[in-house]
Amino acid sequence: MGEKFSETPHKTRFWMFVVGWLGWLSSLARSWGLFEKALHHELWGLVLLALVGLDGVLGVIWALRFFLQKELPWKFEPKIGLFRWPLLVVLVVLFPYLVLYSAYVRQFDAVGIRYLLYANFSLAVAWLLAPVVRRDGKGGLSWTAFLAGALLTGSVFAFLSAYTHVSSFPFRLSWSEGNRLWDYSLMFARDRYIYPADQPLKAHIDPGRQFLWGLIYLIPGVNIFVVRLWSAFLFTVPYLVFAWVAFLKPKATRKLAFWAGLWGFLFLSQGPIYTPLLLSALAVSVAEMALPWWLGLPLMAGATYYAAITRYTWIFAPALWAIILVLGALHREDDWRVALKRKGWWLVGGGLLGAVLSGRLGRFWSVGVALVAKYLGWGSPVVADEQASAMIRTATHQSLVWQRLLPNPTFAPGILLGALLAVGPVFLLWWLWRRRGLWQMPKWAMVVIGAILVVLFGMGVVISLKIGGGSNLHNLDMFLIAVLFGTVVLWRRGGAHWLQARRWLFREQVVLGLLVFVPMYFVFLGAQPRNIPEARWWEPALRAVQHYVREAKAQGGEILFMDQRQLLTFGYVEDVPLVPEYEKKLMMDKAMAADAQYFAQYYHDLATHRFALIITEPLKTNYEAETQNDFALENNAWVKWVAAPTLCYYEPVATFKAVNLQILVPRETPQDCQDVLPVPPAP
Template structure:
């Protein structure tokens, strides 16, 4: 045991030194950036800040030198040097201070946030937060070596980055916070359309499961927009935590603190996609109630979750059955039985689950009030394969992004698989590999569909299965067919596994946007005036954009025109759905609407080699904007980039 502790202490010093080198490299880059902006010349505060960072580097080096000559970690040395009560207090202060430094710097609360935009500067902050914050946690928890302290420090910073991305979305800002952000609430409201709008409206053909969850606040009555935004953010964070907790519940982790950090890590891992919250309801019940010894109960859970999968995206239809098969392969040894008997129940899970999902979709299509051809866009949209590689739409590239996210788990899976290949039947390995590869390839195909490719969220099912097998291997949860498994889980790989999701969220974190609500409300007043005057004169008002203003009663007295909302219109334009677009063009030519509210109708055609979402922009311009401009003219463009359009008196030709 003593020899093992000595090895851990030396490994701790080696990794501490590596973190220190990362810190110094980031400090040099940060100093060059600040110097280039001239801040060191004009401000003594920046010079003082540089001195503080250099002093921290010297302290870091001193701690490592002291620890090396005493053959002890800095945390244990401090625990033995000062009293336990003082150690815990100091540890708490150190941990909270250093863990929040990266979040505060990136948030934009500090002056000149541009100095923290470069990734090396952010790595400087994160490495300091991990080392000193971890040392503080170790003082609080009496962790002699400090591995859990490091992991905890990194994960707390990761929580901060997540909150930095999501919490600003809880806003009373009256207009949409993004291109389609507020459209989601409109589609959720359609389940209560008669109460809200006074008429029945066909349900959304896109992502019905998501809108069912977003409909829940509407069941509680008239609530303000910020409450619905809060609910969606609660779903994002809560469902990720619930999925992670359901998986951790199946794992033999005895230490409560370790279980807590495992749940946090799992949520951060899933949010890298991110895995959408409505999809996790296909996963959580299976993780909670799967039991290989009770196949009938498992089948019931698969069928229930497959009903939900049937109102999700089509590539999620097989997920509940596939997850039950996956857990069966991990937990149930094949023994002496032939493979076709072993696969009997897995086959039932998969086939019946998939059948129920398709049946659920058919029922929803019938009840939605939408024609069946509205659900075919998935199969007719263009595939943009170049987005697998770095592009203006996603500078990292889908392949490089998924490699970043997957690499530590693949190292663990590959090495443990090779070490234990003979201990698990080839039929089990084949099933495990097939499920992972099917969802990996399928996720890549869906990712390059036009309208996607800006992140790795379409590889969501693959991330679920990868996390599951990785967690099972690390915690010795896989049941072997013969001798027990020889689990390989070296500390450097486990630390890399913990650190990379945090680095991912730090890379994509951005300063908090400060929106001008005063200007937004002024624009709302103008929209209200246009819409209400047109309605009073017997006219019809179409909100292509900002339709939630009707949903939440921000604009009242204007009847809902349910056709041609932004999200469905864009989906049909990308799919080049001739029946839908033909009806749209006919209504424009007939000047059916007296006022149309839409985003500023810009016409430039973009270059995919230079511009993000160029193809999406181009189909919008060619199939929506130009037909609009042939029949309607822009009466007003507001400061919030919203346009008011009215019918043209004479037909004219508009070209880009």
Template sequence: MKTIPSDSVRRLNVLRAIIAVVMLACLLGFQAQASQAGGLKLWRHTAPKIDTLPMFGLGVLGSLLLALSYTRLRSALLRISGTAFHFLTSLRKFNWLVFLGLGILFPCLYLTRTWETIWPFAPRIWTFGILVAIGSVALHAVWRGRAWTYSIAATVLIYAVIYRVALFVPQVSDYLFSMGWSEASRYYNASLFFANQIYGKAYPLPTLHPTRYLLQSIPFLIPSLPLWFHRLWQVLLWLGMNGLAAWLLARRFCPQDRVLRWLTAGWAFLFFFQGPVYYHLIVCILLVVWGFDARRFWRSLAVVAVASVWAGISRINWLPVPGLLATLLYLIEIPRQDKPLLRYLLPPAVWTLVGVAIAFATQQFYISISGNPADQFSSSLSSDLLWYRLWPNITYPPGILQAILYVSLPLLLLFSAFLIRNTRSVHPIRWLGIAAILGVFLAGGIVVSIKIGGGSNLHNLDAFLALMAVVGAAIGLGRFQTDRPENAKTLRIHPILIGLILLVPAWTAILEGSPADPLASHADQQRALAEISQYVETAREENRAVLFINQRQLETFGSVPRVELVPDYEKVFLMEMVMSNNRSYLDAFYTKLKNHEFGLIVTEPLYVNLQDRTHAFSEENNVWMERVVAPILENYQPAATIDGFGIQLLVPKN
């Protein structure tokens, strides 16, 4: 057989890889169609087969081209593909426009209704794969110094990051009312840090997620900023904090190769959003990743202390995160070698213990100055556990266990491959310590996830995911320091495993989102606001209190006549007290309802509707119905229901 020149072999392998990507996209697209139909059997009997025609045709074409690449016709294929690629290279920087245009096209196709007619024919995973295949060729045409594998990896990550960013675009809006169950409540809670300036009186500080609202409160430094700017600021916090943490992680473990550093940052950015890791919590991660130096004890202790102050105000299960993250980095970067075990473990032990102590002290200090009863800060500790949410369920279709296995399995395989090859070169105390830290946060996150109010995603496993990303980046980039370099073996990661590590967070991103529902017109919003304002003005003239359970941002931004704020019984916090069955808080609420202390209650339309587990969040719904809706309707009656806005105005029963 005639020998093929090495350059031709390389180009032939690239061509085959591109065809393979297209065929994989077709296969995954078909699997998505079958799943949407309820399984392969139902698809065979119910799904319109014409919907599969584009994927089937492209898959057949790909199979034919792949088969031809192993015949004598491969020379013709190489010649045709070479001519096409040469044409692309002649376009030079125009390829960047093609590349970015394809990346922007994907969210336009699936996050707007303009192209909804193509959805039955084009599952998003199929479209994403096709755009990645084309985009990688355009990128490679201007990125000639790198292997095509870099181009395909970069395309997957960049397109997924573009889509992830696009998911936030609809959240920036001048809509006057809440855009979700608790969306506008966030801005009210943030305003409490500036209550004197906004409401003319100091009120208790937020109990839930104080650091989140502290970050969100920054725009209140400029009093005249409208609601849409606060929404924009929250989007910038989501993208900026997670992006900064991802960049600092990549810079720590990949200081030389600029391209690889950006790819790592893109991967970490997507990985964090699989929880997601909330932007106020990722601050603890980025501080330690940025400032920790395992060889400088006192500097590292200072960094852990600062991060622990933030963790102490953030959330109870994040108290040990800064200290244990420092320990994790120490175990990754500092080999034990011949040091006595106690001497080796002393620095991370000090960082962890001091960090937890500072976090706990900070938490107690915040509780003391917040103006809230201490028992309200531990409400999550007394909430019911819903064990069935570990498994697939209507609230979270994959279930907690299946979902966390899905997102962490590629990295677990990476860890296992590294450990198997380097068992003799890494001291057991190091990998056992890393496994113990990850195991503690995995177990803790699972328990928190199955508490009532949780379990609809993986955000309660945020600490576990963040630490997994740290260990994964260190091992994947070859920055794990071995104890015996002479016994160390270079980890050659199989291309399939690399693909899984990249694809899983990308896939998780592109499966999210759908076109936003159209919002009411500005005129309709003003009519609704005028009706609410009329009732509020009447209550003010009668010197009666107005309770905004919902839509409290209307008070924050002065959209309704100014009345004295009722700080208690805001929807999100009231729900927290309901789920923990805080009797003192709820009994005080019931007493005020019976005494008709509120001249007007602004809430969502109320009616008693108990649900079983065939409905999402059925347990949360039922306790809300029993402990909030029923007591309100016993003492108050609807005066007006504003259709299209989910708002009801209630007044005392005669």
């Protein structure tokens, strides 16, 4: 791989670039307050300002080569021998360590500062990688080496960002994390709880995720650290495996497939994407590439079945991806009759078979018809399937939050701009490859593939707009994987050889740069630094929970863990009979759907002081403006249906904000709650 620079000197363009580049860097430094920090001799202010200055110098050097064809009188090539690889490992690990794990993480919260560090670490890694990735085997920086350095540095950062929550900290680390650990345990570790064995115990989660995340509970006595490690593993390793497998063809470019796989990992991390769907996509890739039909067909059926029982909206995704792969292998002169004779259609058949076996086809159809009927004003259809009926009630009563299409407090870029950023560079690459003649397939096949992308994109947008969603691009999961499969098709049709053999034009270099650097925006946006409270902050909270639980048990009262159920799962609180009702995530879903029947029973239990103790997150009763706070609509639904009614009948005896925990007991002095309750208590 190489670079093709401008053929004639352009002094005007050179000076325009230099002035613009240095001006932009100085404006960034001002916006980050680096000049003020440097004046006050703050260490990281000085370091970051020095990096900005270094980038300014490197930009001018690049402009000298590109616009004026000035060859530098020196070649700065590493002569470090065997130290290259240990130093490379140190650099790619040091970047995520500084930003996510070190004592200085607050210095690097801004996405722009993370990009500054990322670019400079990528340059250093590129300097070490240059002799390996350059075709001439020489050292020294090049655009090829820089892209490789950025891919490796970014991939390691994205990988390690998933492990910041791996700890033995007993309390939840995100809004739903603690109760999710409880959800996962019920399939294989129900015996951890005191609950009648002859009564069903259901979690508010799909069986697909519960099975996969619950496998770790098959290890006797597994602790919270290992369970969190397993969760991080599931959010990283399957991504890499799928991306690498997808780009294995053609065989002549297996070495390049390593880098393509890293890019695929970054691209998918923009979602993020739930692992069950990735495993289904991996099964599609394996069945299409390596298996005879009699093995591949049941694998496709199994992949579809697993996807469908995880989310019924995923029921046709594997079959649609298979269609992209089958049509992508056609030649320009092939018509539909030739297409029907291709052997790959058994992939689609296997996907449809899995959809039928899942038993979710009827529910998919019923909910789809109900949504269309609602938004066209046709009323609500009546269905016999009780579970489908419940899905319809939830789907049709939860409102669409249209403002989340555009930039908003919940998701900074908004769904539309976020999606454009995520797939825009890929579509530009497709356009470049089309100009190079790589789209050698029938126009009708391209129309079908385009229609599939439009349908999957539309489904993802609608799901993202439902209240409770829209905080990232994870509901565009089927669409993002379809785009990756489309890229795989073009990769096989010559994209890999183009990347390996061509000297890139300037616009091609720009597109390749965008392909690497844009996904990191979403990675930086979602990467949370490790923030585990010290023991002196959480030990008093744990002792308080244990103390109040002992007192409540002595009085013979029921204890409701609305939140923090992992304390029961891992034995931090022992010998407490489980109250499975009124789990926080389920209550939030019911609140967003305004489920009056569900809450009438809850209010009855509150009014009769059924629970001697309630463990919850700190409850508040103030409403938020939806234009100023993230998830304001969800907060307001929670306040209306859960927080305000609960605090009317119960009062806090202890609150620990450092661990997001509150302990409630029945109010000694009854209050008139008529004006607080959205619906009367059940009789």
